[in-house]
Amino acid sequence: MREKVLRADGPTGSGRVVSYPLGDGRRLFLIRTYCPDRIGPGPTNLYLIEDEALVLVDTGLPTDMAKQFFYFWRRQPIPHGIEALPDDFSERELTSALALTGHRIEEIDAIVLTHGHMDHYLLGRKIVAQSNARVAAHVSDTVMICNPWGMARFMAERWPVLMAMGMPPPAHRRTPEAQRQVLRIDLSLRVDEPIAADGPLTVGDAVFPRLTVRHFAGHSPGGICLLVDSENGAGRRMLCGDTLLYPITPHPDDLVAYLRTLKAMKALKDISLTLPAHGKAIRRLPERLEAIEQHHERRLRLTYEACRRPRSIWQIATMTGYFDVLVEPTQFNPLAGQEAWVHAELLYLVGGLRRTHIREGVHYFENSGETFAAVYERVRELINDEQSTLLTRR
Ligand SMILES: [Zn+2]
Structure with a gap:
């Protein structure tokens, strides 16, 4: 009934393989593959499910891409130990992990992506080339997954917002030519199966009654969780992607959607174990939901209080105590800026912040002078009441 560790993590913090029995001889496996921490979200947890077919949930990232993108993105040199990793390191981790489970890449029938x-998803191309697996993803994230110029799109869309925050542009370590080359790398994976509604996972003609898809937006527009039923009394496990993480907290791309997701998840009463795509398993789901909600309340409060006088988003993001680690004010850091922005945006939506002025393209915001409690009351109303007129009243 209990889980069994088949392999422990290595020096890269990845490599772990755990088996969870599902009853009827079926098993669920966790397979942890390399992805940088500190600069990135840390190793990615993939899940392999033995059902009528062999289903892999998420694929991880090719190690050469991890080197290219995470360090490129933050303009930081690649540490020696990481540079020395073989380019197919995470792929080898997956292959050797599969051997421990008694499977091979060629046997994978379906790949389900928790988000885009x-x-x-990026190791998916190699897996599909070897297995012909069909790839399923939510329709709202296929725009990211299928777009060959995903990186260039992201930069084109986000650049004006990042600059309006007041974030300094990156100090380039690469020549403009090398820069263009990186933006041109094809990051697409073909998606064969659109997920558009909650219910049993469906891949081609196959329906998986023991695997239930739930759409939970907020970390990304098309984020999904997969609920895995067991037949041995071990209860339901939830593979939650990045929607919930432990011990780190996920980055919402839309805080209204994300807080509504946390609320909707409180209604899930039968989850025995929540298995995220990074970090550790969550054994007590209600407590984790509560903690993440409180985390955002605190960050909303800090954002609100910072705006006693006009503040840019980047000034908020670089305040001491806003993040656990200090965000270097002179360093381009889209994730930190985005995190401060979604909190300011929500306060703005409920009338807690207003924009005072724009100077040299940077937008400044000031709070309404109410108590934070009064503003947070309206945030709660907006989250709890999907029919709320708060947005239209403004
Ligand atoms: Zn992730």
Whole structure:
């Protein structure tokens, strides 16, 4: 009934393989593959499910891409130990992990993507080339997954917002030519199976009654969780992608959607274990939901209080105590800026912040002078009441 560790993590913090029995001789496996921490979200947890077919949930990231993108993105040199890793390191981790489970890449029938971020799907191309597996993803994230110029699109869309925050542009370590080359790398994976509704996972003609898809937006527009039923009394496990993480907290791309997701998840009463795509398993789901909600309340409060006088988003993001680690004000850091922005945006939506002025393209915001409690009351109303007129009233 209990889980069994088949392999422990190595020096890269990845490599772990755990088996969870599902009853009827079926098993669920965790397979942890390399993805940088500190600079990235840390190793990616993939899950392999033995059902009527062999289903892999998320694929991880090719190690050469991890080197290219994460360090490129933050303009930081690649540490020696990482540079020395073989380019197919995470692929080898997957192959050797599969051997421990008694399977091979060629046997994988279906790949289900929890969401469209590249640390979750990019190794998919190699897996599909070897297995002919069919790839399923939510329709709202296929725009990211199928787009060959995903990186260039992201930069084109986000650049004006990042600059309006007041974030300094990156100090380039690469020549403009090398820069263009990186933006031109094809990051696409073909998606064969659109997921558009909650219910049993369906791949081609196959329906998986023991695997239930739930759409939970907020970390990305098309984030999904997969609920895995067992027949041995071990209860339901939830493979939650990056929607919930432990011990780190996920980055919401839409805080209204994300807080509504946390609320909707509180209604899940039968989850025995939540297995995220990074970090550790969550054994007590209600407590984790509560903690993440409180984390965002605290960050909303810090954001609100910072705006006693006009503040740019980047000034908020670089305040001491806003993040656990200090965000270097002179360093380009889209994730930190985005995190401060989604909190300011929500306060703005409920009338807690207003924009005072724009100076040299940077937008400045000031709070309404109410108590934070009064503003947070309206945030709660907006989250709890999907029919809320708060947005239309403004
Ligand atoms: Zn991730």
